[in-house]
Amino acid sequence: MNLFKKVILKFILTNQASSVGRNNEENRHKWIEKVLQNIPDGNRILDAGAGEQPFKKFCTHLSYVSQDFSQYNPNNSGVGIQKETWTYGNIDIVSDIINIPEPDSSFDAVLCTEVIEHVPDPVKAICELSRLLKRKGLLIITAPFCSITHFAPYHYSTGFNRFFYEKHLSDLDFDIIEIESNGNFFEYLAQELKFLPGVASKYAKVKLNYEEKIYINSLMLMLDKLSKADTNSSELLCYGYHVLARKR
Template identity: 60%
Template sequence: MSLKKTIKKIIKKIKIFFLKTTPNPLVGSTNEITRVVWLEKTLKNIPRGSKILDAGAGEQQFKKFCNHLEYVSQDFAQYEPEDLNYGLQMENWDYGKLDIISDIASIPVADKSFDAIMCTEVFEHIVNPREAIKEFSRILKKEGYLIITAPFCSLTHFAPYHFYTGFNLFFYETELVKNGFSIIEITPNGNFFEYLAQEIKRLPHIAKQYSKIVLTKNEINKIQEINLLLQNLSDNDSNSSELLCHGYHVLARKND
């Protein structure tokens, strides 16, 4: 065997050993947990006793962070995962008991009814999110808090109620200021490398579903190699979120 072939064989063995002994990199798997941690921290800072609206509350998963608040839930309550086999759907969905069932852009409450509003991962499911912001401005009290999270880029999900793939920070800077809000915080969730890793980790499932191809162990190992590279790039990232990220976490306050 030539020296070149021997070196290639050794390198291959080292790679296999590395893949077997290195845990799956976290890159691409922290989208949801990062958002949840941010929401918990932000909601805890809302003054005790404040009346908060969970707009587009869905299954009200963040009600647990609002025990110190007067919590009110709202949703249009029309999503049924079994209605359309298209894109990514939830296996089960239960709204529970909602306080308000209405269009998010026309909520049947008086002006200045709430001290705070949170709207998490909802904007991509609203036909006209600009109208929702206008409505939030109407029903928030002076100096009331607005908490928004939404994807920067997303796959088709919750069909047929998926109208936008995502929102850039310039959307918030334009529409919130236009509707009387001061922005306290706009934080990107993840970065370019994190987003790529998230989608690459979906590859075995997507390949099987849409190409009818089950990836081999060797192909899975190649995905692992790519994710290790992306982990290193993400660890050394310098503002690639301006190109692409999971989404933005936004905290704003009503001016008057």
């Protein structure tokens, strides 16, 4: 390999597109923070499927109540993607999401983020969240459009497109205020491409060599270029949807 080619390959390897495929969680957290900050002070909010309660910090102006079934343990399954550690902390209500022990119309808002793919019957879960909401109350939902196995064995759906929300939220007497796609087709491909070395090692017992990693980085640079030129590829595939709806 001549010196010029070595320099070019090193440049590609060390100058991977910095953001493409890496902003799923950041986009979601920014949107959730914005929505939560716009809820009036003192409103009572339920964080359904709160997990480690990462959004509690955005609810200091609200009366925050957390709920979770509190059964996930990353040490119980080696299948798919698992967290290295997991701590629920102090969950206010430990229950099944389809049977939360609170009276009808108990909350001004309900937050349910990256949860319904882990629920055996997501529509039944949304029905329960609707029961708990006051009239004109806000429902805040995010979930993947498409996801690989994670948090097994509690992973029952690979994802939801916008038509799922438009159908079921309308049937459950919600008006959708906002439905926002997170990412696009090219960003999603880049996100999954990041996993290729690890997946190749675990499932194919192959460790990618230097040139193969160069190919991956070249693809990432191409996906970054295509993402910046994107018009509406999110209708095909994206990270997921952010949904804000109001109960009628």
